[in-house]
Amino acid sequence: MTNLFPDDASLILPAPAKLNLFLHILGRRADGYHNLQTIFQFLDYSDQLAFNCRKDGEIKLHTIFENVPHNDNLIVKAANLLKNYTSSPLGADIWIDKKLPMGGGIGGGSSNAATTLLALNQLWQLNLDLITLAKLALQLGADVPVFVQGKAAFAEGVGEQLTPITPPELWFLVAIPKVAISTATVFNDPLLPRNTAAITYQQVLATEGQNDCQAIVLNHYPAVQDAFLIMNKLAPTKLTGTGACLFASFTTEQQALAAQRQLIDKIDCFIAQGINFSPLHQKLNLSY
Numbered sequence: 654m655t656n657l658f659p660d661d662a663s664l665i666l667p668a669p670a671k672l673n674l675f676l677h678i679l680g681r682r683a684d685g686y687h688n689l690q691t692i693f694q695f696l697d698y699s700d701q702l703a704f705n706c707r708k709d710g711e712i713k714l715h716t717i718f719e720n721v722p723h724n725d726n727l728i729v730k731a732a733n734l735l736k737n738y739t740s741s742p743l744g745a746d747i748w749i750d751k752k753l754p755m756g757g758g759i760g761g762g763s764s765n766a767a768t769t770l771l772a773l774n775q776l777w778q779l780n781l782d783l784i785t786l787a788k789l790a791l792q793l794g795a796d797v798p799v800f801v802q803g804k805a806a807f808a809e810g811v812g813e814q815l816t817p818i819t820p821p822e823l824w825f826l827v828a829i830p831k832v833a834i835s836t837a838t839v840f841n842d843p844l845l846p847r848n849t850a851a852i853t854y855q856q857v858l859a860t861e862g863q864n865d866c867q868a869i870v871l872n873h874y875p876a877v878q879d880a881f882l883i884m885n886k887l888a889p890t891k892l893t894g895t896g897a898c899l900f901a902s903f904t905t906e907q908q909a910l911a912a913q914r915q916l917i918d919k920i921d922c923f924i925a926q927g928i929n930f931s932p933l934h935q936k937l938n939l940s941y
């Protein structure tokens with residue numbers, strides 16, 4: 654395991670990325686949030702977090718994030734939320750090996766928060782079930798509950814009403830344009846389309862779908878537009894979440910690798926398989 658972590662770490666767990674295979678915006682609620690329909694699928698591509706229990710109650714994230722103050726970090730927020738909810742007297746030392754790009758639309762921060770909730774639930778012996786943890790998780794962000802539940806899902810509401818589904822576990826080429834995009838900025842854009850018709854659960858897996866944020870993001874962020882134009886020549890390419898990452902799917906790893914070879918020196922990208930049961934839940938031996 655990575656030497657970023659102490660040898661005596663009691664728990665080392667992954668925080669996987671997600672893709673939004675499509676992202677439909679149905680409307681805007683009175684509180685400003687948007688009603689969505691999306692498919693979340695996990696990627697076999699993860700940050701790693703290490704945890705030790707502290708008896709003095711302090712929550713300490715040891716890894717420095719250049720642009721995120723300690724107490725604003727979703728890892729620390731998740732730990733404090735769980736501590737307050739359960740009145741646990743315990744604390745934690747936490748380290749992270751960060752691989753997922755921030756502001757990339759692949760859910761890095763949200764996934765870190767979910768992994769922290771599940772890790773401390775175990776270390777502090779709280780025995781909260783996933784439904785209770787997912788409800789808490791929603792306070793941290795619309796994307797956090799799916800990472801707590803651990804199953805690929807058709808999501809509705811603001812992203813918290815989850816129906817497990819099993820889309821094909823394809824191989825993805827994921828491009829990382831060199832820009833971080835704020836989700837709130839995209840959702841506040843007056844030109845964002847907000848009137849896509851709802852589909853039914855029966856239609857989900859047959860729906861190709863689109864990302865309703867894509868046109869806005871390509872228009873405003875030249876780095877995303879450039880990467881899109883290059884990658885879309887190789888294979889049909891889509892935005893995930895509010896970007897900046899783009900993805901294209903392939904039936905086999907070899908096909909994805911062949912496409913990646915054509916992008917070498919042009920776009921920073923990685924290959925990963927889509928997975929319907931989170932690597933976090935697999936590592937914790939939770940059943941599907």
Ligand SMILES: C[C@](O)(CO)[C@H](O)COP(=O)(O)OP(=O)(O)OC[C@H]1O[C@@H](n2ccc(N)nc2=O)[C@H](O)[C@@H]1O
Pocket residue numbers: 673676685686687688689691758763793794795796797810811812836837840841894895
């Ligand atoms: C775009 C997605 O990534 C799709 O999976 C998510 O909906 C975003 O989830 P997230 O990053 O966890 O977002 P949050 O931290 O909850 O919200 C950030 C901001 O995005 C906007 N927001 C988010 C989710 C949503 N359904 N409607 C919104 O309008 C709100 O302005 C909010 O202030």
Ligand SMILES: Nc1ncnc2c1ncn2[C@@H]1O[C@H](COP(=O)(O)OP(=O)(O)OP(=O)(O)O)[C@@H](O)[C@H]1O
Pocket residue numbers: 720721725726727728754755756757758759760761762763765766796833834836894895896897
């Ligand atoms: N542990 C964390 N990892 C990443 N970002 C964090 C973390 N804690 C707080 N943040 C803040 O949250 C912002 C969004 O982070 P994140 O990487 O989750 O974006 P994203 O990939 O667009 O997520 P999503 O797809 O859920 O919208 C970052 O720009 C950063 O300021």
